[in-house]
Amino acid sequence: MGRKASRPVQQALFELAEGLYAQEEEFWARGRRVAGLDEAGRGPLAGPVVAAAVILDPARPVEGLRDSKLLTARRRRELARLIRERALAWAVGRAGPSRIDADNILEATWHAMRRAVSRLTLAPAAVLVDGRLRVPGVGWPQRAIVKGDRRCASIAAASILAKVARDSAMIRADRRYPGYGFRLHKGYATTAHLEALGRLGPSPIHRRSFHGVVRVLDLAPTSLPLGPPDPGATPGS
DSSP, rough: HHHHHHHHHHHHHHHHHHHHOOOOOOOOHOOOOEEEEEEEEESSSSSHHHHHHHHOOSSSSEEEEEEEGGOHHHHHHHHHHHHHHHSSSEEEEEHHHHHHHHHHHHHHHHHHHHHHHTSSSSSSSSEESSSSSTTTTTTSEEEETTTHHHHHHHHHHHHHHHHHHHHHHHHHHHHHTTTTTTTHHHHOHHHHHHHHHHHHOOOBBBTTTTTTHHHHHHOOTTTTTOOOOOOOOOTOO
């Protein structure tokens, strides 16, 4: 039983080991910079969606890059520090719950991705994007790569930075809005989160267009608390 359970992870690591820098080397051979772009936080019921863009330095490789989902939280933080130290450029962009609710999660994700790329201090020749879709409004040529966070070093690096940045934001949210357990579940729809949501009502960082939150609001009595106000909220952030 244990051997079968480990196969998906072993396969993922094999995919990473085989040609992880192939996409980058195609550009580096021509003396061009290339950025990886990925996001974290499309699925949770609360908090921002966060994107990161990374331009790796061929002269300063980062050992151990992986899809962020295959790493422990501690290892992600360690790699994030190395990426920030060694990359030629990196940047993070966010879209908050108000934008997610106003636009939809896909448009908000693209907004965060555009922000991340636009904040790079160096211009890339191209952008490698995780997934099947290119990002509208990015001013450089793009290449969409399915499972890019497992097949491309730059995208793997971006996935790590995005995940670490988002986790840090949710840990801060846990201090600001105690009782929901954001530190533990990071806004995902765990049983504990749904129970807290039903008991406390939505906080200012909950995504009110998401089914799990809508359901709580639909079933709740009119006296359901709406959580504490957010004096620092910025519309559309």
